[in-house]
Amino acid sequence: xxxxxxxxxxxxxxxxxxxxxxxxxxxxxxxxxxxxxxxxxxxxxxxxxxxxxxxxxxxxxxxxxxxxxxxxxxxxxxxxxxxxxxxxxxxxxxxxxxxxxxxxxxxxxxxxxxx
Amino acid sequence: xxxxxxxxxxxxxxxxxxxxxxxxxxxxxxxxxxxxxxxxxxxxxxxxxxxxxxxxxxxxxxxxxxxxxxxxxxxxxxxxxxxxxxxxxxxxxxxxxxxxxxxxxxxxxxxxx
Numbered sequence: 176x177x178x179x180x181x182x183x184x185x186x187x188x189x190x191x192x193x194x195x196x197x198x199x200x201x202x203x204x205x206x207x208x209x210x211x212x213x214x215x216x217x218x219x220x221x222x223x224x225x226x227x228x229x230x231x232x233x234x235x236x237x238x239x240x241x242x243x244x245x246x247x248x249x250x251x252x253x254x255x256x257x258x259x260x261x262x263x264x265x266x267x268x269x270x271x272x273x274x275x276x277x278x279x280x281x282x283x284x285x286x287x288x289x290x
Numbered sequence: 291x292x293x294x295x296x297x298x299x300x301x302x303x304x305x306x307x308x309x310x311x312x313x314x315x316x317x318x319x320x321x322x323x324x325x326x327x328x329x330x331x332x333x334x335x336x337x338x339x340x341x342x343x344x345x346x347x348x349x350x351x352x353x354x355x356x357x358x359x360x361x362x363x364x365x366x367x368x369x370x371x372x373x374x375x376x377x378x379x380x381x382x383x384x385x386x387x388x389x390x391x392x393x394x395x396x397x398x399x400x401x402x403x
Contacts, residue, residue, distance in 0.1 A: 206388040207388045207389055209391045211391070216378065216397075216399070217396065217397070218380055218394035218395060218396050218397050219333070219380075219392075219394055220394070221391045221392075221393075224389065224391065262332075262333075264391065264392075266388055277323070277335060277338060277348075278384070278391070278392060280332055280333045281332070282330070282331070282332035283332065
């Protein structure tokens, strides 16, 4: 099982749609979780952290299911400006695989919002 | 000013040339990283440093070297560039503590011809 796995997409949705991205991770002892957004040829930028109780920021809702090792991101009322690649990022336990706790990135899910 | 600054933004170089990519940060963080990104392969870690005297290889360090000149500066060198090192390179920094994510620089697009 890959350390962090995401559906690569692309997800093509109309403006105003609700879209959900899923991510699974392999290490049950992972400590913290994030969603990043990356525009084409630009740097990844932190979209939101993911907390056990779930958290919301405007149109964006992140959920964590530790039992299933599953993270989700829900975008409501999609805008054209939401078009980007969304990266699921996991902070593994210290010394996991020699990584010393460096963050592990999924390969991203591409979203394209159409008029 | 950006929290993490990378120079140059774009560079075209010839096979066999030595090239240095520079990174500086104003976050005051000890941890700094170099990643490369290729289409379909995601972000791959080249080197990372937890302080000036602590430098570690990542998953794809062959053909690269780094120097941590100060807490705020971390440079990446390609000693003898080859075409398959053509990629988008990102520097990042991170605070300590599990809830910290990375802050990335805006990237260097490197083309080796």
